Amino acid sequence: IVMTQSPATLSVSPGERATLSCRASQSVTTNFAWYQQKPGQAPRLLIYGASTRATGVPARFSGSGSGTEFTLTISSLQSEDFAVYYCQQYNNWPPYTFGQGTKLEIK
Amino acid sequence: EVQLVESGGGLVEPGGSLRLSCAASGFTFTNAWMTWVRQAPGKGLEWVGRFKSKTDGGTTDYAVSVKGRFTISRDDSRNTLYLQMNSLKSEDTGVYFCARVGVETIDDWGRGTLVTVSS
Numbered sequence: 689i690v691m692t693q694s695p696a697t698l699s700v701s702p703g704e705r706a707t708l709s710c711r712a713s714q715s716v717t718t719n720f721a722w723y724q725q726k727p728g729q730a731p732r733l734l735i736y737g738a739s740t741r742a743t744g745v746p747a748r749f750s751g752s753g754s755g756t757e758f759t760l761t762i763s764s765l766q767s768e769d770f771a772v773y774y775c776q777q778y779n780n781w782p783p784y785t786f787g788q789g790t791k792l793e794i795k
Numbered sequence: 796e797v798q799l800v801e802s803g804g805g806l807v808e809p810g811g812s813l814r815l816s817c818a819a820s821g822f823t824f825t826n827a828w829m830t831w832v833r834q835a836p837g838k839g840l841e842w843v844g845r846f847k848s849k850t851d852g853g854t855t856d857y858a859v860s861v862k863g864r865f866t867i868s869r870d871d872s873r874n875t876l877y878l879q880m881n882s883l884k885s886e887d888t889g890v891y892f893c894a895r896v897g898v899e900t901i902d903d904w905g906r907g908t909l910v911t912v913s914s
Contacts, residue, residue, distance in 0.1 A: 721900045723840075730892055730904035731840065737899055774840055778900040782856040784830075784842040 689713050689777050693787035699795040700765055708760040708790045710775035715755045719779035722751055722760045725789075726771045734773075735760065762792075770794050797821040797903040799893045804908030811883050815908055817876040817893030822903075824874040826850065828896035831867060831878050834907070835889040843867075845896065846876065861887075883912045 690713040700706045712720075718738040723731040733742040735751035738758060748763040762769055775787040803815040817829070828851065831843040844857040846867045855867050866879040876893055890907040897903070 719899075725840075730906050731901075732904075733900070733902045736902075742902065776840075776900065782842070782845060783858050784832075784901070786840040786842070788839045 689716060689780055689785050691775050691777055691785050691787040693773075693775055693790045695790060696788070697791045697793060699793050701795045702765050702767060704765055704795075706762040706765055706769075706792055708762075708773055708792070710753075710758045710760075710787050712756045712758075712777055714780075716777040716779035718754045719777060720751075720753070720758055721776045721778065722749075722758075723774045723776065723786075724769075724771050725774065731774060765792075767794075797895065799895065799903060799905030801891065801893050801905045801908035804891065804910045806911045806913065807883055808914050809883060809885060809912055811912070812879070812881045813883065813910060815878040815880070815891055815893075815910070817878075817905060819874045819876065819893075819895070822895065824869075825871045829867075829869065829876045830894050830896055830901060831876075832892045832894055832901070832904075833887075833889045833910075834892070835886070838889070841889075843878070843891070880910070883910075885912050888912045 692711045694709045720738045722735040725731040739751045750761045752759050772789045798820045800818045807813050830845040844867045864882045868877045892907045893905040894901045895903040
């Protein structure tokens with residue numbers, strides 16, 4: 689299963705909303721996750737089951753979608769949210785497959 | 796608190812071998828499915844392989860890119876996961892993360908260890 693994220697880079701101002709997309713090459717139902725990675729750090733699980741926030745993840749992060757189309761929305765960007773975001777499917781694994789990442793940068 | 800600490804990375808020549816270790820704490824390691832994920836410099840995440848818990852069969856699976864060259868093992872008495880890497884290639888260069896597979900997917904990650912394959 690190939691995961692394709694868009695856009696590759698997203699420039700947004702602090703306080704604004706960011707919307708990131710991920711498409712799967714075939715249905716993964718809701719066996720889908722989002723991760724955040726900051727430079728020099730390990731990825732952090734944000735969303736699993738397509739829409740469930742992981743422990744400690746702020747409510748401004750929300751996930752939606754099922755099947756082949758998924759969206760991560762960050763409602764009001766904080767400075768600490770600027771990072772790279774990866775989508776991942778775990779419906780049909782092994783292997784786990786990740787998207788190529790979306791870099792969220794400050795506008 | 797879950798902690799995963801990788802070690803064993805370094806510089807190795809093409810064709811060489813390296814063994815990575817991952818010391819786990821803060822959870823019942825025996826019951827956990829564990830996995831390795833790597834990241835080439837400036838690139839995205841690539842799943843390497845997994846080791847199911849012994850109670851779930853204790854089997855391993857590998858990415859096509861490493862199958863036959865890499866071997867994952869675990870020592871539940873030491874709460875440690877291993878990644879034996881043989882016949883290393885330049886494209887194996889990257890940070891290797893040890894991670895725990897939770898109820899749904901990978902939920903805890905180590906900080907990673909850097910492997911550089913170069914002559």
